[in-house]
Amino acid sequence: MLDKCWSTGDNRFVNRTWTFSCILILSAILGGCGKSGSQNATQDAGASAGQAASQPGSAASGPSVASGAQTPGTLAVVTKAQLPAEAADTLRLIKAGGPFPFSEDGVLFRNSAGLLPQHPRGYYHAYTVRTPGAADRGQRRIICGAPRKQTGDCYYTDDYYVSFKRIAE
Numbered sequence: 001m002l003d004k005c006w007s008t009g010d011n012r013f014v015n016r017t018w019t020f021s022c023i024l025i026l027s028a029i030l031g032g033c034g035k036s037g038s039q040n041a042t043q044d045a046g047a048s049a050g051q052a053a054s055q056p057g058s059a060a061s062g063p064s065v066a067s068g069a070q071t072p073g074t075l076a077v078v079t080k081a082q083l084p085a086e087a088a089d090t091l092r093l094i095k096a097g098g099p100f101p102f103s104e105d106g107v108l109f110r111n112s113a114g115l116l117p118q119h120p121r122g123y124y125h126a127y128t129v130r131t132p133g134a135a136d137r138g139q140r141r142i143i144c145g146a147p148r149k150q151t152g153d154c155y156y157t158d159d160y161y162v163s164f165k166r167i168a169e
Contacts, residue, residue: 075116078156078165086130087156090142091167093125097149102128102137109143115164116155119145129156142167 084132093100100106109124116124124144131138139160145153155164 023141075155076163076165077168080167083167084140084154086132086140087140090127090129091151091154094142094151095149095153100127101130104128104137106148111143116143116145117163129158137154 080091083091093105098106105127106125108119108122109126111118111124124143125145125148127142127144129135129140129142131140140158141155141156141161142154143164144151151167152169154167155163155165
């Protein structure tokens with residue numbers, strides 16, 4: 001059959017194979033774009049702000065600089081009254097020691113980007129702040145340092161570790 005295709009000049013088999021190969025190659029190239037979803041999953045499993053901050057366009061909270069990025073170490077402050085009601089609920093759960101709505105709550109937050117004040121590894125832990133209407137955990141988190149059940153050194157992010165605000169007591 002192939003001999004007949006080749007001998008008669010019918011290149012349909014070759015054209016189909018070439019087209020299929022091109023589609024596979026294009027799919028592989030385009031599939032490599034947009035891998036941020038897998039990095040977000042890594043962060044949910046206790047990854048650090050360093051991974052989020054290394055992404056283009058990410059920034060710490062605080063005053064903006066010319067590039068639009070914000071400098072580490074200059075955190076804005078938010079009072080508990082200014083936080084969404086769901087954040088206040090999360091702070092109550094932290095003080096009570098749980099139970100937390102998500103198994104990922106309380107995981108280690110490494111702060112490898114240095115967006116929060118520097119402390120030894122294991123100091124910070126991340127907790128989910130529910131987002132009404134979200135089908136997943138959403139982007140809001142509270143990061144608390146010090147011993148568990150303490151909320152004196154906590155930070156709020158509503159943009160998935162790109163910026164932080166210190167929660168004032």
